[in-house]
Amino acid sequence: MADALLETLRAIVGPAHVLVDEGEIAPFLTDWRGRFTGRARAVLLPLDTAQVAAIVAACLDAHVPIVPQGGRTGLVLGSVPDASGNAIVLSLRRLNRIRAIDVANRTMTVEAGCILAAIQAAAAQAGMLFPLSLAAEGSCTIGGNLSTNAGGTAVLRYGNTRELCLGLEVVTAQGQVWDGLRGLRKDNTGYALRELFIGAEGTLGVITAAVLKLYPAPQAALTALVALESPRHALALLGLLQARCGATLTGFELMSAFCLQLVAHHFPDLPRPFSRTHPHYALVELSSNESSQHAQGLLETALGAALEDGVALDAVVAASVQQALGLWRLREHIPLAQAAAGKNIKHDISLPVSRIPDFILHADAALQAAFPGCQPVTFGHLGDGNLHYNIAPPVDVGHEAFLANQAAINRIVHDAVTLFGGSISAEHGIGALKRDELAHYKSPVELDMMRAIKAALDPLGIMNPGKIL
Ligand SMILES: Cc1cc2nc3c(=O)[nH]c(=O)nc-3n(C[C@H](O)[C@H](O)[C@H](O)COP(=O)(O)OP(=O)(O)OC[C@H]3O[C@@H](n4cnc5c(N)ncnc54)[C@H](O)[C@@H]3O)c2cc1C
Numbered sequence: 001m002a003d004a005l006l007e008t009l010r011a012i013v014g015p016a017h018v019l020v021d022e023g024e025i026a027p028f029l030t031d032w033r034g035r036f037t038g039r040a041r042a043v044l045l046p047l048d049t050a051q052v053a054a055i056v057a058a059c060l061d062a063h064v065p066i067v068p069q070g071g072r073t074g075l076v077l078g079s080v081p082d083a084s085g086n087a088i089v090l091s092l093r094r095l096n097r098i099r100a101i102d103v104a105n106r107t108m109t110v111e112a113g114c115i116l117a118a119i120q121a122a123a124a125q126a127g128m129l130f131p132l133s134l135a136a137e138g139s140c141t142i143g144g145n146l147s148t149n150a151g152g153t154a155v156l157r158y159g160n161t162r163e164l165c166l167g168l169e170v171v172t173a174q175g176q177v178w179d180g181l182r183g184l185r186k187d188n189t190g191y192a193l194r195e196l197f198i199g200a201e202g203t204l205g206v207i208t209a210a211v212l213k214l215y216p217a218p219q220a221a222l223t224a225l226v227a228l229e230s231p232r233h234a235l236a237l238l239g240l241l242q243a244r245c246g247a248t249l250t251g252f253e254l255m256s257a258f259c260l261q262l263v264a265h266h267f268p269d270l271p272r273p274f275s276r277t278h279p280h281y282a283l284v285e286l287s288s289n290e291s292s293q294h295a296q297g298l299l300e301t302a303l304g305a306a307l308e309d310g311v312a313l314d315a316v317v318a319a320s321v322q323q324a325l326g327l328w329r330l331r332e333h334i335p336l337a338q339a340a341a342g343k344n345i346k347h348d349i350s351l352p353v354s355r356i357p358d359f360i361l362h363a364d365a366a367l368q369a370a371f372p373g374c375q376p377v378t379f380g381h382l383g384d385g386n387l388h389y390n391i392a393p394p395v396d397v398g399h400e401a402f403l404a405n406q407a408a409i410n411r412i413v414h415d416a417v418t419l420f421g422g423s424i425s426a427e428h429g430i431g432a433l434k435r436d437e438l439a440h441y442k443s444p445v446e447l448d449m450m451r452a453i454k455a456a457l458d459p460l461g462i463m464n465p466g467k468i469l
Helices: 002-013 022-028 049-062 116-125 142-148 193-197 231-248 257-266 292-308 321-341 353-370 399-419 435-441 444-457
Strands: 042-044 066-069 088-091 098-102 107-111 165-172 177-180 205-213 220-228 249-256 280-288 314-317 348-350 375-381 386-392
Touching (some): 002 042, 002 049, 022 042, 022 088, 049 066, 049 205, 066 142, 066 205, 098 116, 107 116, 142 205, 165 193, 177 193, 220 231, 220 292, 220 321, 231 280, 231 292, 231 353, 249 321, 257 280, 257 321, 257 375, 280 292, 280 321, 292 314, 321 375, 321 386, 348 399, 353 375, 353 399, 386 399, 399 435
Parallel strands (some): 066 088
Antiparallel strands (some): 098 107, 107 205, 165 177, 220 280, 220 314, 249 280, 249 375, 348 386, 375 386
16 A cells, blocks of 8 residues: 555656655654654655645545645654654655745745745845744745744734735645635635634645735844843833834844853854843844934934933944844854753743733742742743743753753743743744643633634644644
8 A cells, every 4th residue: 555655656746756765764854953753654845736736635545644844944843754654744845936026016926845035035136025034044944934823033023924924825635726826915705714724834734835925125224232120121122112113123032141141151252242241131123114324313212212211221233234143143042052051941932022021020930949040041022922931950950851840841831821821832833842732721612623623624634643733
């Protein structure tokens, strides 16, 4: 049976694009952080939507599960197969054409395997901006971004990937092609099918192409690092900047002093903008469609007010693109510095922005009571209510040994998240990693509706089984 399926698949995509050799398929089986390696019958590399549809139909006939895969940068074990060896991995990376750019409609139509950075570059070449931006943009694909509803650094102004998508082309779990590639901003014709596939992590169908929104490219961007007394002061600064700078505020990232200490220790060549340590920092970005003078005027006036009102302790405004990149590198190197320090217990959580200061106080205290000396690495997209609240061991405890506390620490943090009206996954998704946590925290009503959708669209359960539900 399995051999017959492989023969069918070879006939669909060509023998060169059905990988079965252990050495060849190995890179597709391990997750980005190297925490889990699964097994698969084969890795398939189709070239177009018709081939994807034929593959799904063949796998449906044979009852063989499919794991869609983009750039494999996902952080919740969504794009790697389980250990059973039953599934095939469906890599979308050869579906990488930009099909069309419509500047007047401010849209572009792209295939799912396009690398995010290539989409940004194509938009820029057309004089436009595709605003989705994240540290994995050189490797992740738009199909993966859509399937995880990725966030990134510009959500405050432009929204998550969901808000950046107008239409989808999807191969359903029945192997049919749904052409929903409509570049419409208004379309009230019944259920919003597009929304089901966005954020579904490949459990409902395979996204093969999308219509994305474009924006006018800003004339200037300005970056500043602001020193702050506490997360409450960061919240006050956010409110002040939103009131004074409006839609020009495109980024607002929070970082605790410990984050920058880690970065300074592991990456000593990166800039140290302040001569002394402050308790917290906000990385702020303004983008202006008028001019750099416009952005500078707005930011300097707003920061002047923040310093005068005691909201901010100190501020550094980047004087050049180089300096701005240096400030962003501090933020982007926090996960790398953490990885260099050793393993830690990660949380990608979402909260109402207004409740973040109280959440941090509450969760820090609860963790210290249970695990004295543990070190929260608190940073994230404060403007979106999204914290990466990662817990490193006390100085005298080894990183590996500390991981034994993962379940207990997850419980403390996620209970606190629930108490403050938040979500246990802000932007990374559920995958296989957080599946049990989802079952613990979602209400039975929500879980029932999710299961009903899954059963309706994928009755045989061939699409990425074991992920989310
Ligand atoms: C250094 C680094 C920084 C990151 N920063 C951010 C960040 O700021 N914000 C953020 O949100 N995420 C971030 N991530 C997580 C990750 O980059 C995103 O989740 C990204 O969107 C995944 O894209 P991918 O192509 O690598 O998808 P994969 O990892 O290949 O897949 C992710 C999920 O989508 C499914 N999938 C992939 N393609 C398709 C398709 N065409 N159709 C159906 N299902 C599909 C997979 O089955 C899997 O469940 C980061 C990751 C890294 C490594």
